[in-house]
Amino acid sequence: MRAGDGATDRGPAALVLSGQNGIAAWQEDLYRALHRHPELGNQEVETAATVARLLTGFGFDVREKIGTTGVVGILENGDGPTVLVRADMDALPMAEETGLPYASTDTATDDAGNTTPVAHACGHDVHVASLLGAARLMAAERTAWSGTFVALFQPAEELADGARRMVEGGLAGLIPKPDVALAQHVLAFPAGRVGTRHGAVLSSADSMRITVYGRGSHGSMPQLSVDPVVLASMIVIRLQQIVSREVAPGEFAVLTVGRISSGSKSNIISDRAVLELNIRTFNRGTRELALNAIKRIVTGECLASGSPKDPEFELYDRYPVTENNAGATDRVSSAFREYFGDQAFTIGRQSASEDFSEIPNALGVPYTYWGIGGTDPQLYAKAEAGGTILTDIPANHSPKFAPVITPTLQTGTAAIVVAACAWLGRSPDA
Numbered sequence: 153m154r155a156g157d158g159a160t161d162r163g164p165a166a167l168v169l170s171g172q173n174g175i176a177a178w179q180e181d182l183y184r185a186l187h188r189h190p191e192l193g194n195q196e197v198e199t200a201a202t203v204a205r206l207l208t209g210f211g212f213d214v215r216e217k218i219g220t221t222g223v224v225g226i227l228e229n230g231d232g233p234t235v236l237v238r239a240d241m242d243a244l245p246m247a248e249e250t251g252l253p254y255a256s257t258d259t260a261t262d263d264a265g266n267t268t269p270v271a272h273a274c275g276h277d278v279h280v281a282s283l284l285g286a287a288r289l290m291a292a293e294r295t296a297w298s299g300t301f302v303a304l305f306q307p308a309e310e311l312a313d314g315a316r317r318m319v320e321g322g323l324a325g326l327i328p329k330p331d332v333a334l335a336q337h338v339l340a341f342p343a344g345r346v347g348t349r350h351g352a353v354l355s356s357a358d359s360m361r362i363t364v365y366g367r368g369s370h371g372s373m374p375q376l377s378v379d380p381v382v383l384a385s386m387i388v389i390r391l392q393q394i395v396s397r398e399v400a401p402g403e404f405a406v407l408t409v410g411r412i413s414s415g416s417k418s419n420i421i422s423d424r425a426v427l428e429l430n431i432r433t434f435n436r437g438t439r440e441l442a443l444n445a446i447k448r449i450v451t452g453e454c455l456a457s458g459s460p461k462d463p464e465f466e467l468y469d470r471y472p473v474t475e476n477n478a479g480a481t482d483r484v485s486s487a488f489r490e491y492f493g494d495q496a497f498t499i500g501r502q503s504a505s506e507d508f509s510e511i512p513n514a515l516g517v518p519y520t521y522w523g524i525g526g527t528d529p530q531l532y533a534k535a536e537a538g539g540t541i542l543t544d545i546p547a548n549h550s551p552k553f554a555p556v557i558t559p560t561l562q563t564g565t566a567a568i569v570v571a572a573c574a575w576l577g578r579s580p581d582a
Contacts, residue, residue, distance in 0.1 A: 164577025165491060165570040167296035168289050172562060179285045179565070180557055184254040186277040190243030190270045192260050193308030194220040194317075199241045199280065203305045206284055210291040212303065215326045219317030223305040224327055227291055232299025233575045236330035236517075237286070237568050238508055239279035240309035243272045249551035273553045275338035275526060280305065282336070282564030289569060297576040302327050304511070312357075312469040315510040324515055332480050333512035333519040334571050336564060338526040339502070340547040342533070343560045346488050346567050347499030348522035350481050354474035355404070355432040356439055357505035358467055360446065362387075362427045364454055365461035371419035380425035381414050383457045387427065387450055388412070394445045405442055406432040406503055432503050434473060443467075471505035477518035484520050487574040491566065499523050504548065522571075524564050526555030 182202075191199050200221040207214050212225030221241070245262055248255045248271035256271045287303045304327075308314030341347075364387070366380035388409050399405045407429065414425035431446070433439040450463050488496035499522065512519035525532075527545055535544040546552040 163573075164296040165487070165566075165573040168293045168569050168573065169566055171289055171292055172285075172565060175285060175288055176562070179281055179561055182284065183277060183281040183557060183561060186280055187252075187272050188254045188256055189258055190256050190272045190277070191241070192245060192262060192270055193242035193311040193314060195260060196221040196241045196307050200305065200307070203241070203280065203284065207287060207303060210288050212287065212291070218323055218326065219307065219314065219319075219321035221307045222314070222318040222321065222323075224323070225287060225303040226327060227287070227301045227303075229294045229300065230298040232297075233331040234300040234302060234328045235572045235575050236302040236304055236327070236333045236512075237283055237572060238304040238306055238333065238335040238511060239283040240276045240306045240314065240508070241280055242276060242308050242310050242314065243270050244274055244310060244549065245269070246271050246273055246549075247551060248273065250554040252554055271551065273551060274310065274548045275553070275555055276309070278338040278526065278555050278560060278564055279336065281561055282568060285561065285565040286568035286572070289565070290572070296578060297573055298578050299576040300328055301572060301576065302330060306508070306511075309507055312471050312507050315507040319510060319514040323511070330512070330515060330517045332575060333515070333517055334484070334568070335506075335508045335519070335521045336567055337506070337521070337523055338555050338560060338564065339523040340527050340545050340553070341523070341525040342527055342529040343525045343556050343558075344529060344563050345495050345497060345525040346492050346522060346563060347497045348476065348481055348485055348488070348520055349499050349501070350476055350478050352434045352473050352475045352501055353499065353521055354502050354504055354506050355406075355434050356473045357430060357432050357469070357471040358439070358443065359428065359430050359469040360443075361466040361468065362429070362446075362450055363424055363464040364427070364450065365424050365459050365463070366422065366457070367460055368423035369421045371421055374421060377421040378458050378460065379421050380423065381421075383453060383459065384412050384414060384425040384427055386457070387453045390449045390453060391429070391446065394442055394449070398441060398445055399438055403438050404432075404434050404501070404503070405438050407442065407446075432505065434501065471507055472509050472513070474506050474509045474521050476520045480518040480520040483574045484522065484571045487570045488522075488567070491570045520571075522567065524560065524567055526560045528556045
């Protein structure tokens with residue numbers, strides 16, 4: 153059974169989703185508007201206002217400005233469990249290159265005061281539109297379920313502080329304690345597919361800013377300098393050996409140096425260089441090994457280069473491992489298989505990272521997190537047959553990332569309803 157085909161089945165989720173075709177045009181227009189006008193993390197003022205207005209219209213009890221721009225809608229519908237479903241709202245500071253008629257041309261001012269283009273290149277607009285669609289359907293068909301449905305719209309996932317800010321903003325006191333928390337993400341596999349897994353599904357991530365010091369000089373007199381560019385270059389080369397030579401074979405780790413900055417002119421040797429890097433792991437021991445190895449290598453290279461000052465290390469944008477609860481995942485997986493049939497599958501571990509888990513961890517509740525496909529199935533099949541998925545299928549954070557509206561929105565909405573009804577659904581004979 154595929155999304156939308158379940159209307160003839162009188163199960164709770166199918167009853168709720170029997171109205172899905174009737175909201176399709178509204179939901180697609182909403183998605184296009186969200187996509188056209190993205191907002192950076194903790195600046196989602198218009199998005200949050202739209203969310204709050206719609207939830208209020210559906211009959212939800214709405215709480216706004218949680219943390220920064222966080223919004224929660226609570227829909228009580230008799231006795232039963234409480235299910236929390238989260239969608240993230242923020243976009244990325246990058247230009248869109250999809251060529252879509254509803255592509256973003258908006259700009260914003262980032263935290264550093266710089267003007268930057270903004271785009272929903274990660275798919276959070278899909279998440280918002282899907283959860284709002286599910287909220288509308290759950291409110292419209294209350295005879296099919298019993299309990300409390302909590303729709304949570306989170307800011308600043310891309311900044312790794314949106315979930316934490318909502319928790320610190322008093323989230324626990326603003327909602328009934330959930331029995332389970334749920335979340336999803338659109339990914340670059342075929343639209344219509346839905347996948348989750350036990351245990352670690354998304355990696356932890358740690359960003360590190362490293363400042364190394366040299367001694368400045370004229371470019372024509374390098375003998376008078378300690379060149380921080382050469383020092384930084386040696387550090388980059390040595391860091392690559394952490395994964396290949398220090399992490400055990402079969403254990404996952406990714407280390408990327410994403411930025412190096414030094415100097416202001418070609419004939420000036422600067423007195424410092426700044427490196428920014430990112431480390432991804434699934435295992436706490438591997439994470440500590442990598443972070444310790446980075447500090448050891450950087451310190452050693454500074455000593456070897458005669459650096460006049462010790463290096464400085466700053467950790468920021470830290471994401472925990474997203475580790476699905478076995479019981480919650482079993483219940484959701486079973487519901488997905490029943491509704492989506494062969495479109496439901498076991499997803500592989502993803503090297504991307506999320507801060508969603510900070511919410512259920514702070515609330516002390518189990519959670520599960522799943523992925524939905526967003527790529528045109530025919531395009532994906534062609535690339536798969538030709539062995540060109542890596543080159544022909546834009547992934548999240550690509551300027552060309554653009555989920556197909558159909559069936560991505562339908563699947564994302566159905567997945568939320570199906571998962572929530574695994575707890576909230578009434579027996580058809582009740």
